[in-house]
Amino acid sequence: MLVGLVASSTPLPYTAVAVIPLAWSGVESVRAMRAMSRGGAPTRGIVWSALGLVMVCVLALMVALPYLVYGPAKRLQDCTKGANTAIAVAECKSHFYGGLESFLGGLPGANG
Numbered sequence: 001m002l003v004g005l006v007a008s009s010t011p012l013p014y015t016a017v018a019v020i021p022l023a024w025s026g027v028e029s030v031r032a033m034r035a036m037s038r039g040g041a042p043t044r045g046i047v048w049s050a051l052g053l054v055m056v057c058v059l060a061l062m063v064a065l066p067y068l069v070y071g072p073a074k075r076l077q078d079c080t081k082g083a084n085t086a087i088a089v090a091e092c093k094s095h096f097y098g099g100l101e102s103f104l105g106g107l108p109g110a111n112g
Helices: 002-007 012-039 043-068 070-082 086-096 100-104
Strands: none
Touching: 002 012, 002 043, 012 043, 012 070, 043 070, 070 086
16 A cells, blocks of 8 residues: 555656555455454454555545546646746646636537
């Protein structure tokens, strides 16, 4: 899960790599919960494993969401990366968060 967290902080096209360790972590969490429930482990351990699984799922969702709106999210990332001042960063963000028109303008088929 830690590798997935670190990989999720990379720039946008490379964040997809985070899905691999997160999926592995999710599978191992499920396997651990099954083994603990069969082995008669205390409920506390199973609850902590379930909490870890929830955290893995939330992080995987956070990694996957920008790909639903890849165009606008990538433009925002490129704009803020090229901005040299705080005012320029604020301008990029205001253009991105400016409203439904600016958001939908980047999606395919939204202009027609």
